[in-house]
Amino acid sequence: MNPDMPKPPARDWTMRILMLLLLALIVASFATLPLKWREFFTVDAINSTTELLAGFAPPETSSGFLAKTFWAAIETLAMSGLGTLLAVIFGLAFSLPASGRFGAAPRAAMRAVLNVLRSVPELVWASIMLIAAGLGPLGGTLALGAHTAGVLGRLFADSLENAAPLPEQSLRTNGANATAAFMYATLPQTLPQMMSYTLYRWENNIRAAAILGVVGAGGLGQMLKYHLSLFQMPLAATVILAMLLLVALVDAISFAMRRALTR
Structure with a gap:
């Protein structure tokens, strides 16, 4: 070997x-969990599943129920939008100390706060907020905002650190103050990435808002829980279809906006 070669x-x-x-x-997960794959494909399981799914057809299409479902979908959309907006505002405020701009101690403290916010599931936040604010969309909106603020705060902070x-x-x-230098130099670098994160979380919050209705936060989820609990399967099928259409609509809007940002 040549001694001169690195x-x-x-x-x-x-x-x-x-x-x-x-x-x-x-491997340990598969070994420790009691996964009964064979029972899942038994004749009884297949017949029970087929009977349950057959109960959803045909969906309820009366004009009165469709109008009620439409307004519940609007409520779910509003919950997700307002919750995401609150999360962006607080997430951006939290990301400044979490990115280390004010020193190591504030960074560690704020990162711990963000960890707590995003570690608590939306359903737990909703249970807490519903106790404070009562049943309805306000508790669900605040729950989405609290959890998503922890997620976006962490993502925004990482973007600022990597700028x-x-x-x-x-x-x-050249004499610019700290605020002006941040607004004109660092923020424009990270803004497209922050917008992409925000749109993605908005998509997730649409699904989460539908689920939060199950605990009384309003919207499509509350309708779904009510009709399923009464075994009104055709009505529940209409609500499920409304959820699918709403998620598909928001996914399409978010995809178009993300493409526009990256051009």
Whole structure:
């Protein structure tokens, strides 16, 4: 071997060890969970499932019930939109200290707060908010805002940390104050990514808002719980179809907006 040639870089085993640990976790999950795959495909299970699904047909199509479903869908859409807007406002405010702009101690403290916000599921937040605000869409909206603020705050903070520091430093060197340098140098770098994160979370919040209605937060979820509890399957089928259409509509709008941002 030529002594003048550079030595090959040392092999990094960190990623391989992590992959092996992940594989071991997956194997352990299958080994410890009582997954009864055979019972899932028995004749009784198939007949019961077929009978249940047959009860949903045909969906309820009376004009009065369709109008009620339409307004419940609007309520679900409003819950998700307002909850996401609140999350963006608070997430952006939380992301500034969480990105380390005010020092290491505020960064660690705010990251801990964001961890708590996003670790608590929306259903738990909804239960808390419904106790404080009563039944209805307000509790669901606040629950979506609290959980999503933790998610977006973390994502926004990571975007700010990964932004190139040179443009802001150049403006500060030339006499610009900290706020102006941030607004004109760092924020424009991260704004498209933040918008993409926001639109994606809005899609998720549409689904979450439908689920939160099950605990009394209003919208389509509350209708679905009511009709399923009374075994009114055709009415429940109409609500489920409305959920699917609403999610598909929001997905299409979000996809179009994300494409427009990346052009």
